[in-house]
Amino acid sequence: MAAVMQQLATPPAASRLLLSGNEAVARAVWESGVRVAAAYPGTPATEIIESLARYPDLHAEWSVNEKVSMEVALGASMTGARAFCAMKHVGLNVASDCLMTMTITGAYGGLVIAVADDVGMSSSQNEQDSRFWGRFAHIPVLEPADSQEAYEMTKYAFALSEQYETPVLLRLTTRICHVKGLVNAGEREAHEPAGFIKNPQRWVMVPAHAKTRIPGLFQRDETLRGVAETSPLNILEAGTDRRVGFVASGPAYMHVKEAFPDAPVLKLGFSYPWPPEKLRALAAMCDKLLVVEETEQLLETEVKAAGIACHGKDVLPRMGELSPQVLSPAVDRLLGRTPPPEAAPATPMKVFPRPPTLCASCPHMGIYYTLSQIKNLIVTGDIGCYTLGAGHPWNALDTTICMGATMGVALGIDKGRGAVDKHKRILAVIGDSTFMHMGMQGLLDITYNKGNITVLLLDNNTTGMTGGQATPASGKDIHGKEAPRVDLAKVVEALGVANEHIKTVDPYELPVLFKTIREEIKFEGPSVIIARRPCVLIDEFKPFRPYLVEEDKCTGCGNCIEVGCPAIHVTRREKAIKPSGREVELAFVTIDNQACTGCGLCVQPCAPDAIQHVPRRDIPIHIVKT
Amino acid sequence: MSRDQITNILVCGIGGQGVMTATEILAEAAIAEGHDVKKTEVAGMAQRGGVVTSHLRFGRKVLSPQIEPGTVNVLLGFEGAEALRWSHYLRPDGLALVNNAKLVPPVVELGLFDYPEDPAGQMRAAGRRVVSFDAMSIARELGEVRLGNTVMLGAIADYLPFAPDVLLACIVKRFARKGETVVAANRRAFAAGREAVARQLGATVGTPA
Numbered sequence: 001m002a003a004v005m006q007q008l009a010t011p012p013a014a015s016r017l018l019l020s021g022n023e024a025v026a027r028a029v030w031e032s033g034v035r036v037a038a039a040y041p042g043t044p045a046t047e048i049i050e051s052l053a054r055y056p057d058l059h060a061e062w063s064v065n066e067k068v069s070m071e072v073a074l075g076a077s078m079t080g081a082r083a084f085c086a087m088k089h090v091g092l093n094v095a096s097d098c099l100m101t102m103t104i105t106g107a108y109g110g111l112v113i114a115v116a117d118d119v120g121m122s123s124s125q126n127e128q129d130s131r132f133w134g135r136f137a138h139i140p141v142l143e144p145a146d147s148q149e150a151y152e153m154t155k156y157a158f159a160l161s162e163q164y165e166t167p168v169l170l171r172l173t174t175r176i177c178h179v180k181g182l183v184n185a186g187e188r189e190a191h192e193p194a195g196f197i198k199n200p201q202r203w204v205m206v207p208a209h210a211k212t213r214i215p216g217l218f219q220r221d222e223t224l225r226g227v228a229e230t231s232p233l234n235i236l237e238a239g240t241d242r243r244v245g246f247v248a249s250g251p252a253y254m255h256v257k258e259a260f261p262d263a264p265v266l267k268l269g270f271s272y273p274w275p276p277e278k279l280r281a282l283a284a285m286c287d288k289l290l291v292v293e294e295t296e297q298l299l300e301t302e303v304k305a306a307g308i309a310c311h312g313k314d315v316l317p318r319m320g321e322l323s324p325q326v327l328s329p330a331v332d333r334l335l336g337r338t339p340p341p342e343a344a345p346a347t348p349m350k351v352f353p354r355p356p357t358l359c360a361s362c363p364h365m366g367i368y369y370t371l372s373q374i375k376n377l378i379v380t381g382d383i384g385c386y387t388l389g390a391g392h393p394w395n396a397l398d399t400t401i402c403m404g405a406t407m408g409v410a411l412g413i414d415k416g417r418g419a420v421d422k423h424k425r426i427l428a429v430i431g432d433s434t435f436m437h438m439g440m441q442g443l444l445d446i447t448y449n450k451g452n453i454t455v456l457l458l459d460n461n462t463t464g465m466t467g468g469q470a471t472p473a474s475g476k477d478i479h480g481k482e483a484p485r486v487d488l489a490k491v492v493e494a495l496g497v498a499n500e501h502i503k504t505v506d507p508y509e510l511p512v513l514f515k516t517i518r519e520e521i522k523f524e525g526p527s528v529i530i531a532r533r534p535c536v537l538i539d540e541f542k543p544f545r546p547y548l549v550e551e552d553k554c555t556g557c558g559n560c561i562e563v564g565c566p567a568i569h570v571t572r573r574e575k576a577i578k579p580s581g582r583e584v585e586l587a588f589v590t591i592d593n594q595a596c597t598g599c600g601l602c603v604q605p606c607a608p609d610a611i612q613h614v615p616r617r618d619i620p621i622h623i624v625k626t
Numbered sequence: 627m628s629r630d631q632i633t634n635i636l637v638c639g640i641g642g643q644g645v646m647t648a649t650e651i652l653a654e655a656a657i658a659e660g661h662d663v664k665k666t667e668v669a670g671m672a673q674r675g676g677v678v679t680s681h682l683r684f685g686r687k688v689l690s691p692q693i694e695p696g697t698v699n700v701l702l703g704f705e706g707a708e709a710l711r712w713s714h715y716l717r718p719d720g721l722a723l724v725n726n727a728k729l730v731p732p733v734v735e736l737g738l739f740d741y742p743e744d745p746a747g748q749m750r751a752a753g754r755r756v757v758s759f760d761a762m763s764i765a766r767e768l769g770e771v772r773l774g775n776t777v778m779l780g781a782i783a784d785y786l787p788f789a790p791d792v793l794l795a796c797i798v799k800r801f802a803r804k805g806e807t808v809v810a811a812n813r814r815a816f817a818a819g820r821e822a823v824a825r826q827l828g829a830t831v832g833t834p835a
Contacts, residue, residue, distance in 0.1 A: 254691070566675050
């Protein structure tokens with residue numbers, strides 16, 4: 001992926017392209033003449049800035065967190081430049097401090113925020129509904145329903161932003177971001193910034209200035225309600241079967257059209273402020289009104305408050321993705337019908353679960369294997385691949401909340417614990433990218449408040465979970481070009497950790513790792529262990545000579561399986577009676593040498609030395625370094 | 627399958643197997659035939675050895691991007707247990723084309739769960755139309771395991787509402803810049819995939835279903 005990003009290719013000419021929603025937004029951002037686009041990676045929004053980095057004539061950046069990305073976009077807008085930032089739903093929580101005041105200053109150059117909700121929670125710690133931010137921050141919300149609309153609405157959002165001097169929220173969901181569809185694309189239009197104008201009443205948000213501007217927010221809401229009323233993005237489709245009329249936005253609209261092609265539908269593209277007259281017109285033409293919205297009961301509540309009778313979450317689920325098969329029985333219930341038996345969903349076959357795993361040679365495996373061997377530990381965790389440490393076989397992670405929370409939670413456990421937990425050691429795990437996103441402040445809090453915490457800083461030289469994006473500690477920028485590289489050990493020291501309690505270790509060297517952790521958790525005070533090895537999915541990782549299991553030497557002890565490597569497989573199981581009389585199950589293993597990249601983690605707990613390098617003549621061709 | 631109908635193809639496997647790329651090529655073929663197309667998958671954590679499904683829908687106008695249970699025309703399974711996991715997505719008359727590779731995850735190796743003994747057999751017992759074959763062995767016989775994905779595409783080629791050559795042309799286009807040798811190898815892999823399925827169904831390659 002990094003290699004692809006290094007190329008700044010000429011974008012494809014205006015034509016019909018197969019684009020994901022993310023790629024369609026990126027294309028439209030570029031065509032809109034945007035000069036600055038910023039983001040912190042986050043599923044499902046990551047690919048927006050990743051694609052934008054391949055377009056010329058704009059500054060695209062990985063920011064350290066979403067709040068900074070929004071501030072960068074706002075600054076650019078202050079000069080009259082068109083500006084853009086993108087984030088996942090939880091990213092907007094981080095950026096909300098900026099958003100809630102930026103709405104008062106308003107935009108100068110067109111300013112668009114793309115926020116992607118992970119409806120169904122494929123890769124997030126919660127499922128929250130970003131449409132609320134439109135209400136909270138008094139800004140318009142646009143909701144595309146496919147890639148073509150994502151493209152068109154992004155372009156419209158910049159014009160809307162400039163006309164009403166408002167930031168615009170482009171609300172996406174996983175089924176917009178990660179669905180590819182055909183898009184009729186155009187070409188880039190130049191948009192020269194008008195220039196920064198000193199205007200403290202507008203840009204310096206002290207109480208006296210903000211007070212004069214807040215009435216403008218309410219005025220803007222009313223004006224935009226009028227815009228929504230006549231907007232071509234809000235389409236009332238009359239339909240022929242008037243028993244139930246639907247209000248829907250985003251992917252929900254597609255599900256409604258698929259399940260009820262003949263029903264009246266109000267499709268909300270300009271979904272906040274929503275158009276009350278259009279809604280009343282729909283209500284008047286059908287027997288029952290159903291608000292179809294994914295996750296929260298938001299529009300339904302507002303529609304009811306406006307005095308329009310409607311249904312919604314009384315028949316529809318309050319979490320997860322909707323689909324035609326979810327909608328049909330709900331409408332049957334609404335109409336008092338019994339769903340036909342053939343409408344019952346097919347029953348899935350019983351198959352073992354296949355949760356995500358750490359990759360073969362993943363440096364985090366060494367960490368969690370080691371932590372699983374240490375007793376009386378409370379391990380606080382964070383957001384990234386290393387959250388998988390909570391799973392089998394390690395079961396070595398006790399908390400995960402939000403970006404950077406490992407630090408504060410660890411300190412809180414330290415300060416709050418009673419006698420029952422006094423003998424336990426507290427260890428906070430965090431990745432390099434997450435540390436720079438929001439972990440540094442937490443560590444400062446630990447040192448300042450004299451926490452008795454050992455921090456394990458897992459430096460894999462990238463943002464791993466989202467597919468390997470550069471960070472300030474990877475020495476590369478978004479294009480893969482050389483960039484200033486922050487020294488994490490120096491940062492940690494500057495944050496107040498004593499130099500003799502900052503250790504750097506190799507997570508592949510289990511004995512050293514084990515000893516270092518044991519030493520540092522005994523120390524009464526803050527300490528940091530930096531475990532450094534590149535993620536196996538980035539260019540910096542070079543595979544080593546793979547291993548095999550010498551069958552006659554394997555005793556079936558199963559120690560290597562406890563490392564958790566997906567390249568180790570059991571060939572046979574046997575029951576055996578130990579000298580103590582206890583029955584144990586032996587598991588004899590093999591190593592898939594197509595998958596093994598030779599980290600050697602499994603070699604270390606193997607007592608009979610049954611794991612050996614493969615002979616040089618058998619080294620698979622994908623291994624370049626031995 | 628008439629043009630007004632929507633064709634639903636579900637491709638399933640494990641992160642890293644090439645499921646998404648194979649679906650991308652199928653999508654390109656449908657576009658070349660003038661269809662409206664939607665393709666979706668859940669990415670994110672999927673690349674860490676987890677389950678991957680790629681949904682491809684095409685026809686005159688595609689609305690909802692997700693395929694629903696009981697509506698799949700062809701299930702292209704890159705792994706046995708994964709094909710079994712998604713088999714309830716098949717229509718009663720749907721066809722499952724399954725690479726009988728067995729990729730066993732750590733949770734099974736740890737003894738926490740069992741891997742099904744005969745996934746394809748279990749699907750047949752449940753009344754599914756299943757063709758299973760060893761795409762990797764076929765690829766290995768052709769001299770390169772990386773041809774496995776083209777074998778898989780060959781396998782589905784005769785069960786699409788357009789000529790196999792449309793799909794083959796998209797594969798050739800993808801590998802064109804790698805030279806004639808690579809293109810020729812992919813042509814052979816494509817043909818071998820078609821042959822493997824046709825042999826089992828007693829059909830003759832060259833007459834699309």
